[in-house]
Each structure stands twice: as C-alpha cells, then as structure tokens.
Amino acid sequence: MKKHLPNAITCLNLLSGCVALYFAFNQQLNYAAYMVGIAAMLDFMDGLLARALKAYSEIGKQLDSLADMVSFGVVPGTILFGLLTRADATPTGVPEDVLPFFGFIITIFSALRLAKFNIDTRQAESFIGVPTPACSIFIASLPLLLEASPALYEDIILNPFFLLAITFIFSYLLIAELPLFALKFRNYTWKDNATRFIFLILSVILLALIKFAAIPLIIVLYILLSVIKSVSTK
Known part of the structure; x- marks a missing residue:
C-alpha cells in the first residue's frame, strides 16, 4: 500500500493543476496562482x-512528468494568456487577438524541459x-502582486513587453545548460549544504519582510545562487 502513496500525491498535484486551469x-488568476502553490508543495x-x-517506479516517474506538464506547463502558459489578454497590444504591433497566445510558448518549452529531464542522467x-x-x-x-497592490504593479505587470520578456527569458532558462542545485539533503552539515541553507534563510527573510513580492525575488535568488555555486565549484 505504501508504495502507492507517492503516486497518490502526484495525482493530487495533477488535480491541483486542473483546478488552476x-x-x-x-x-480568476489569483486563485490559479494559489493552486500552483499547492501543486508545487x-x-x-x-x-x-x-x-x-x-x-x-517507472510509472511514478512518468506520472510525475505528466502531472507536471499540466500544473507547471499548461497552467503558467494559461496565466500568461490571461495577463496578456488584459495587456495593451497596441505598442507591440501584434494583433490584439493574437498577443495572448504568445503565453503558450512557456507551455511548449516546459514540455521540452520535462522530456529532457526524463532522459538526462546528469x-x-x-x-x-x-x-x-x-x-x-x-x-x-x-497576478498575486497585481491583486495585492494594483496601483504599484499594474503598469509593470500588464505591460506587454514585460510579459513577452518574461515568456522568452524563462523559455530559454527552462532548456539552458545551466546547473542549478536541488533542495535534496543527503545530510544536514553546513559544509555540504551551505548554498541550500543560505537560500532557505534568505527566502524566509524575504517572505517575512515583503510577503508576495518576495516570490519572484526568491526565484531570481535561486538562479543567482546556483550560478555562483557553479562558478565557485569550477
């Protein structure tokens, strides 16, 4: 029975993605965002x-990728679709009814990322x-930042150039040959896990100080610390 528990949780991840969609x-992009958080946990x-x-198990590995494709592939593309629908397409020169579909570029590159992960032994x-x-x-x-403080973030987040930049930058980062650390602890010594501990401590501090606004900064911090770790190791 216990061997099926991880797969059951993976199925709940998939369900969370479906609800987010x-x-x-x-x-209702803020609720979709909450479901992404639940799916990630x-x-x-x-x-x-x-x-x-x-x-x-092999079925667990495949099920995990299929669930991730929905929760972390289709859903972010759909959130970007929703944000681009609200953005002003005029400055870009892209037809208003076409611009939102650029958000699904993230979905395509997420599929490439997951396929690559499944066959990459590194x-x-x-x-x-x-x-x-x-x-x-x-x-x-x-959308959480937009909901929390529309006056502060609306001009930035609903700027079509900002949304397109996020789409293309993250599409590249998904498949880039960029080493990033995983939050997997083999032991809890500082020597072996310094980067992980620094990341967790700074993340907690950022969340305590600036709440939702910390979330994108934490992702950027994760990437920067990974780059620093990679360079220092070399």
Whole structure:
C-alpha cells in the first residue's frame, strides 16, 4: 500500500493543476496562482515520500512528468494568456487577438524541459536548466502582486513587453545548460549544504519582510545562487 502513496500525491498535484486551469480560463488568476502553490508543495512531497519509502517506479516517474506538464506547463502558459489578454497590444504591433497566445510558448518549452529531464542522467542530484515548478511559481506570483497592490504593479505587470520578456527569458532558462542545485539533503552539515541553507534563510527573510513580492525575488535568488555555486565549484 505504501508504495502507492507517492503516486497518490502526484495525482493530487495533477488535480491541483486542473483546478488552476479552471480558474485561469475564468480570469480568476489569483486563485490559479494559489493552486500552483499547492501543486508545487505536492510535487515536493511526492519526491520526498518516494525517497523516504524507497517507492521508486517507472510509472511514478512518468506520472510525475505528466502531472507536471499540466500544473507547471499548461497552467503558467494559461496565466500568461490571461495577463496578456488584459495587456495593451497596441505598442507591440501584434494583433490584439493574437498577443495572448504568445503565453503558450512557456507551455511548449516546459514540455521540452520535462522530456529532457526524463532522459538526462546528469540530473539525478541537481538540475540542468530552471525546473518547471520554479518557472511556474515566478509566473503565478504576477497576478498575486497585481491583486495585492494594483496601483504599484499594474503598469509593470500588464505591460506587454514585460510579459513577452518574461515568456522568452524563462523559455530559454527552462532548456539552458545551466546547473542549478536541488533542495535534496543527503545530510544536514553546513559544509555540504551551505548554498541550500543560505537560500532557505534568505527566502524566509524575504517572505517575512515583503510577503508576495518576495516570490519572484526568491526565484531570481535561486538562479543567482546556483550560478555562483557553479562558478565557485569550477
């Protein structure tokens, strides 16, 4: 029975993604964002539980990718679609009814990222390219910022050039040959986990100080610390 628990949690991840899609297509982007957060926690938990129970299986690996494709592939594309629908297409020269579909470029590159991860033996202990949950959390934070302080963030987040830049930058980062650390602890010594501890401590401080506004900064911090770790190791 216990060997099926990680897969059950993965299925809850998939369900969260489906619910997020419902909210996103109904322009309730803040609720879609909350569901992305729930999906990300479930995605972390299924891996943690699989390692704790040693309940590894090929079906679990494939199911995890399929669930991630919905929660961290289709959903962020749909959130960007919703944001681009509200943006002014005029400055870009792109027809107003075409611009929102650029958001699904993230969905395409998320599929490439997940396919690459499944066949890349280098990514057992770390990542090559930004993981799809990190990309999705960054994108999902945008409607939360918009809801929390529209006067402060509306001109930035609903700027079509900003949204297109986010789309193209993260599409590249998803498949880039960029080493990033994973939050997997083999032990809890500072020497072996200094980067992880620094990331977690700074993340907690940022969340305490600036709340939702910390989320995109935490993703940027994750990428920067990974680059610093990679360069220092070399």
